[in-house]
Amino acid sequence: MAKQEPAMPRSRHDLLTLSLHWLTALLVPLAYLAIQVTEMLPRGALKTQVYTAHQTLGVLVLAVTLVRLAWRPFAPKPGPAEMPGAMRQASTAVHVLLFLGLLAVPLLGMLTQWLRGRGVEMFGLFALAPPFAADRPMARSMKEAHELLANALMLLALLHAMAALFHHYVMRDGLIRRMLPGRDPGAA
Ligand code: HEM
Ligand code: HEM
Structure with a gap:
């Protein structure tokens, strides 16, 4: 009888997780940039378009995050990353906070x-109509919370990216490859 090879753990996340991760890493800074540009532009058609782009990009972040979280329990996981326990705990905590931010920031924007009694503009093609009555003072509080958490999310994402680069250039432990495409002898 043929001898069974011992199963080798995957060394990378699967292609769907990988694609959704990098799509998020593109959409979030773009949404952030769009609102900064909106603020700088004078009133007019271009300002409205860039503002619409901000809302569209933000809703896409939410959609991608929901798909990602739904897929997460089924995703084939790579073996645990090799790092000290405290570092692993810090990394897990940052990942949880990133996921919370990816959900909360777009939801607060919507x-x-x-x-404010306005629809959420999507691609300039259609709007997601308000499901409840307008409440201006409440809108102001939500805007404050949206802005605060958006800035926190950007800072956290920056910290996360710097940690990944630290692993790559200083610790040289190959961790970044877990989120990059490539050969994976552990993948079935
Ligand atoms: C807006 C930007 C980003 C966001 C929101 C983000 C978010 C996340 C989240 C939530 C995870 C956890 C995945 C999971 O447990 O399913 C993750 C993992 C990871 N991210 Fe990012 N990320 C961003 C940018 C980056 C950048 C720029 C890099 C590289 C320089 C990077 C490298 C990684 C790596 C290597 C992992 C896998 C860690 C592991 O498997 O232990 N990320 N990211
Ligand atoms: C990850 C996604 C998002 C990020 C990073 C983000 C970021 C930001 C930031 C930083 C501001 C504050 C700008 C300033 O006053 O300096 C802002 C404002 C705003 N965002 Fe977002 N946002 C996102 C998603 C959304 C979504 C999905 C909507 C949906 C409609 C939205 C609607 C708004 C609105 C209405 C404002 C207030 C603009 C004003 O002053 O009138 N955002 N956003």
Whole structure:
């Protein structure tokens, strides 16, 4: 009888996880950039378009995050990354906070628009209409929370990216490859 090879753990995340990760890493800074540009532009058609782009990019972040979280329990996992226990705990905590931010920031943005009595503009093609009545003071609070958490999310993402680069250039432990495409003898 043929001898069974011992199973080798995967060394990378699967292609779907990988694609959704890098899509998020592209969409979040773009959404952030779009609102900064919106603020700088004078009133007019271009300002409205860039503002619409901000909302569209933000809703896409939410959609991608929901797909990612739904896929996560089924995703074939790579073996645990080799690092000291405290570092692993810090990394897990940052990942959880990133996921919370990826959900909360777009949701608070949508709530802001809806509480202002406006729709959430998608691609300039259609709007997600407000499901409840406008409430201006509440909209102002949601906007404050949206802005605060958006800035926190950007800082956390920066910290996360710097940690990944630290692993790559200083610790030289190959951790970044877990989120990059390539050969994986552990993948079935
Ligand atoms: C807006 C930007 C980013 C966001 C929101 C983000 C978010 C996340 C999240 C939530 C995870 C956890 C995945 C999971 O447990 O399923 C993760 C993993 C990871 N990210 Fe990012 N990321 C961003 C940018 C980056 C950048 C720029 C790099 C590289 C320089 C990077 C490298 C990694 C790596 C290597 C992992 C896998 C860690 C592991 O498997 O232990 N990320 N990212
Ligand atoms: C990851 C996604 C998002 C990020 C990073 C983000 C970031 C930001 C930031 C930093 C601001 C504050 C700008 C400033 O006043 O300096 C802002 C404002 C705003 N965002 Fe977002 N946002 C996101 C998603 C969304 C979504 C999905 C909507 C949905 C409608 C939205 C709607 C708004 C609104 C209404 C404002 C207030 C603009 C104003 O002053 O009138 N955002 N966003």
